[in-house]
Ligand SMILES: Cc1cc2nc3c(=O)[nH]c(=O)nc-3n(C[C@H](O)[C@H](O)[C@H](O)COP(=O)(O)O)c2cc1C
């Protein structure tokens with residue numbers, strides 16, 4: 246079974262590739278949460294995977310909440326692994342996940358970081374289309390290595406260093422506390438297509454008079470809306486007006 250969460254498609258792509266190579270049902274954690282579905286039947290010896298993006302060197306809040314509520318029918322001899330997609334560095338997300346699973350008597354057997362296209366449009370400009378394509382191509386080798394290791398129930402990446410742990414401790418609280426939505430708006434290019442509302446994984450967009458309105462308490466800053474708007478009408482403050490957008494080809 247492969248539990249995944251994805252805003253712009255990188256993690257969805259990884260989950261689908263793992264399914265293709267080594268099998269397992271693919272379950273969208275956001276969708277499962279929306280349906281209140283937390284209990285799953287597990288066969289002995291089954292692989293249990295978690296695939297999701299790293300946010301601020303830690304876990305997206307939606308992934309944490311899902312795992313906290315998750316109930317598996319059996320933990321006997323299951324092999325639990327995680328593949329975390331990122332732009333460059335996952336900090337101490339491995340420790341955060343390990344700790345969370347340990348609270349449920351689940352043992353994380355393997356953890357892999359998978360650097361690919363960075364979608365963090367709030368912070369800086371993204372790669373242009375050609376660079377994004379090249380990054381996706383270059384990342385394939387690493388993905389094959391991860392999948393091969395998984396199929397052999399292989400070893401994790403090296404555990405996070407002290408410096409990476411310090412980094413997570415310093416940066417992650419910004420995400421936990423500061424997920425503002427007041428900077429979001431749709432400019433006059435908006436064609437009222439409703440896509441942003443439909444794709445938001447945490448139901449944080451409501452359409453009012455044909456325009457999106459953001460609900461602060463629900464937004465997890467996954468950047469799906471801003472990157473996937475078909476006419477690039479969604480902005481976050483002034484700086485995103487000239488920035489590139491990114492969506493993995495699997496979602497196009
Ligand atoms: C809120 C947010 C925070 C992020 N923080 C990090 C980070 O700490 N380190 C990193 O390498 N990439 C970071 N990224 C980039 C994503 O982890 C990366 O692009 C990921 O593959 C996106 O996955 P998705 O397409 O499945 O949503 C961040 C992205 C977002 C939206």
Ligand code: SF4
Nearest residue numbers: 435436438439441474
């Ligand atoms: S996805 Fe873009 S164009 Fe469509 S409703 Fe949302 S802001 Fe408007």
Ligand code: SF4
Nearest residue numbers: 445464465467468470
């Ligand atoms: S409103 Fe927030 S949670 Fe919803 S798609 Fe946009 S960034 Fe993601």
